[in-house]
Amino acid sequence: MRFKNIIKRISTFLLANFLILLHLSWRIIFHQPIDLLNIIMTVFLWLIVLNPRQKYILAATYTLLVCELFYTSPFGLESFSQISALLLANWLLLNVLTNRSLIIVFFTGLISMIVYRTIFVILSYSNSILQNNTANISPILIKLFFHEALLTAVTLSVIYLISSIFVKRLRPEYVLETSRII
Amino acid sequence: MQYHSFKKTYLLVIGVFFLIIFLHYLGALNFIENKIRNTIVLVLKPITTRIQQDGTAPNSDLCLGTSTSSTADQLSIKNKILEQENFELKNQLNFKNRGLSHLITAEIVAKNLDTADQIIVLNRGSIDGIKNDQPVIYGDGILVGKIIKVEENISFARVLSDNHSKIAATILNTDHSLGIVEGGFGLSIKMTFIPRNENIITGDQIITSGLEMSMPRGLTIGKVAAIENESYQPFQQAVITPAIDYEKINFVGVISAQ
DSSP, X not given: OHHHHHHHHHHHHHXXXXXXXXXXXXXXXXXXXXXXXXXXXXXXXXXXXXXXOHHHHHHHHHHHHHHGGGXXXXXXXXXXXXXXXXXXXXXXXXXXXXXXXXXXXXXXXXXXXXXXXXXXXXXXXXXXXXTTOOOOOOHHHHHHHHHHHHHHHHHHHHHHHHHHHHHHHXXXXXXXXXXXXX | OHHXXXXXXXXXXXXXXXXXXXXXXXXXXXXXXXXXXXXXXXXXXXXXXXXXXXXXXXXXXXTTBOOHHHHHHHHXXXXXXXXXXXXXXXXXHHHHHTOOOEEEEEEEEEEOSOTTOOEEEESOOGGGTOOTTOEEEETTTEEEEEEEEEOSSOEXXXXXXXXXXXXXXXXXXXXXXXXXXXXXXXXXXXXEEEETTSOOOTTOEEEEOOOSTTOOTTOEEEEEEEEEOOTTSSEEEEEEEESSOGGGOOEEEEEEOO
16 A cells, blocks of 8 residues: 555656656747647646645646746746646635536636736736836736636646546446446 | 645645745755756757757757858848948947857757746856856857846846847948837837937848947847837837747857956
């Protein structure tokens, strides 16, 4: 049992590292608008939607903190915004949006990305003001963020749609439930 | 029950997160951060090399120069620069003083992960002599951007098309118009603060003016694509076609004033 737990933890750690590399490579390989897809947020939101577990939140924290090394914004600003959005999404999925329909998944993705960008904009502009730099919210920037949110939400929905087919059919509890109904 | 367990998770995440942030700003994590960064860059290198081989991005090398069209542009610019330098001895002297004494070749290993910024990550850092504000060029003097952050083994350069990028530039026209080249979220580049009475024609070449520290004069920026001269505005501005596609470069040079 302990060995199984160790294997699970190692696999989560490997997944987190793989995501970091995938996210960085994605930004190099693809150009706008495809590179706007936030792979880390998409994958962790998908995992939270499927199975809300503590380890995913911790893995997301690790992933985002490592990714922070490749940001030019003050350390912690990006990861704080993204972790806050993930925690909110987790809370919403457990307490408010308890249904797992496609539309709920799509809106969870959209709300999370909007929350992430809102927190990020507020923090980065507060930082600019504190450092006596000029800060202005451009409509182009908002448009860019909206595209990012939409792309991430659509990708999350597509991944969820594909995965739910397999997850529902291969989950033993589901089979037991179905047989009980029959 | 589940909600309760997540309450613990929330506290744990927040605690760990702020502890790491605190340790980072204290500088206690520098060694680990550099190790992680180096490992990621090392793993990413084969990926970028593969992209080059596949032809997704042009296979470029600073020593070999660029395509024929951009070489012709470079020659044309050099001619114009030489003409100007004959009349402006003082500028020539300044140019020489700021001369390109040292060029550090660097590879682009990553891009900044934030979609709002147009920033490239180079595989050279402070140990290679890279410092903040040093210009980053492609090929034979095409300006790509400026160094904004330097770590031990890597550095971050802000590309001209970034929203926060501002470079003093001059147009190679009869008036030698001066202005500021600004980026627009990776979508456009324009030159602002050009006096309204000066004549600009579409196709005029734009180079760095050398009016800012550590930025030599004569680095190619692009060509004038459109002119916006509104009567109610004190200055006119020009939309620029960049000399290269910043998304498709793999090797750059950092001009070090050593």
